[in-house]
Amino acid sequence: MIGVAEFFACEVRPPDEMALGMFGLIGDHIGLFIKRIRAYQESSRHARVSGLRADVALALSRGGALRDVLQACAAAVVDHLGASFARVWTLNGAGDTLELQASAGLYTHIDGPHGRVPMGAFKIGWIAAARQPHISNSVVDAPRVTDRERARREGMQAFAGYPLVIDDRLVGVLATFSKSTLDGIVLDELEPVAAAIAQFSIAGAPVRSVIAARL
Numbered sequence: 403m404i405g406v407a408e409f410f411a412c413e414v415r416p417p418d419e420m421a422l423g424m425f426g427l428i429g430d431h432i433g434l435f436i437k438r439i440r441a442y443q444e445s446s447r448h449a450r451v452s453g454l455r456a457d458v459a460l461a462l463s464r465g466g467a468l469r470d471v472l473q474a475c476a477a478a479v480v481d482h483l484g485a486s487f488a489r490v491w492t493l494n495g496a497g498d499t500l501e502l503q504a505s506a507g508l509y510t511h512i513d514g515p516h517g518r519v520p521m522g523a524f525k526i527g528w529i530a531a532a533r534q535p536h537i538s539n540s541v542v543d544a545p546r547v548t549d550r551e552r553a554r555r556e557g558m559q560a561f562a563g564y565p566l567v568i569d570d571r572l573v574g575v576l577a578t579f580s581k582s583t584l585d586g587i588v589l590d591e592l593e594p595v596a597a598a599i600a601q602f603s604i605a606g607a608p609v610r611s612v613i614a615a616r617l
Contacts, residue, residue, distance in 0.1 A: 404433045404436050404437065405432075405433070406434065407425070407429050407432060409425055409565060413515070419548070419576075435518060438539040448482060449576060450482045450484075450578070451482070451568075451591045453478075453481070453482040454478055454479065454591060454595065455594075455595070457474070457475075457478035457481070457482065458474075458475050458478050458595050458598060458599070459598070461474035461475050461478065462475070462598055462599070462601075462602045469503050469504060470602065471602060472490040472492075472503045472504035472599065472603075473503075473504040473505075473506060475490065475504070475508035475576075475595070475599055476488040476489060476490050476504040476505060476507075476576075477506040477507075477576050479506070479576075479595070480506045480507040480578075481598070483578065483579045483580070483584070483592075484580065484582065485507060485578040485579060486507055486508045486556075486558065486579050486581050487505065487506060487507030487508040487509045487513065487578070487579055487610035488506050488507055488577070488579075488581055489502065489504060489505045489506075489509075489576075489577050489578075490502075490503050490504040490505075490517075490566075490574060490575070490576050490577075490599065491519060491526060491530075491574045491575045491577075491601060492566075492573060492574035493521075493530065493572055493574050495572060497521070498520065498521050499518050499520055499521065500518070500519040500520075500521070500526060500527060500530055501517070501518055502514075502516060502517045502518070502519075503574075505528075508556075515569055516599040519538060524564065525561070525563060525577075526575050526577060529563045529564070529565050529575050529577070530565055530572060530574070530575050533565045533567055533572060534565065535562070535563060535564045535565065535593070536561070536562075536563045537543065537559050537560075537561070537562045537563075537584070537589055538562075539559060539560045539584065540559070540560075540561065540562060541558045541559060541561050541579065546612075556581075557581045558579050558580070558581060559580060559581050559583055560579070560580040560581075560582065560583050560584045561577070561578070561579050561580075562577065562578050562580075562584055562589055562592055563575055563576070563577035563578075564576045564577075564592055564593060564596035565596070566596055566597075566599055566600035566603060567597075567600055568570065568597065568600040568603075568604050569604075571604065572602055573599075573600045573603045574599075574600070574603065576592070576595070576599060577598045587615050
């Protein structure tokens, strides 16, 4: 069962086997159409996830300067998940401030108001302090949003933020904003991506086997 189709008339009619058969045929075609659309959407989601994994693994495997690698990872999130923008912060040496290292999509600057976020401040600092992911498909109504009017004006719908943690050590935060809702499959895949980025950030140079295991 996929759904129900209703047909109404303005006058009383006797049972019409031909009409009932036609309605049944219409229902069958609608059902097949919906099934194909859902199959296509599912295939599309898995393709996006596979592309994200591949591009992040490639960026981490190539290595290079930390900021360049993180920028490539943020760009992969935007490209494959359809996010409006994605950002990566890393924890400074003193352990009290998150510093924006990469920003891709709608915003590419890293020296704005959120370039340095104190631990516990705003949504990003809270994710870092709590070491817990925060996910919302209603950004305007979500807690700790600093500029609700701007989010509403730009049509931001969803937010997903993940702490970068490896061996119980906090490294930073990965966050993404989207103008469309993020489904469960996409959100589940962001967690191993965050774990792989955390591994690279601590190790300085990636270990291919570790990255492959996480992605």
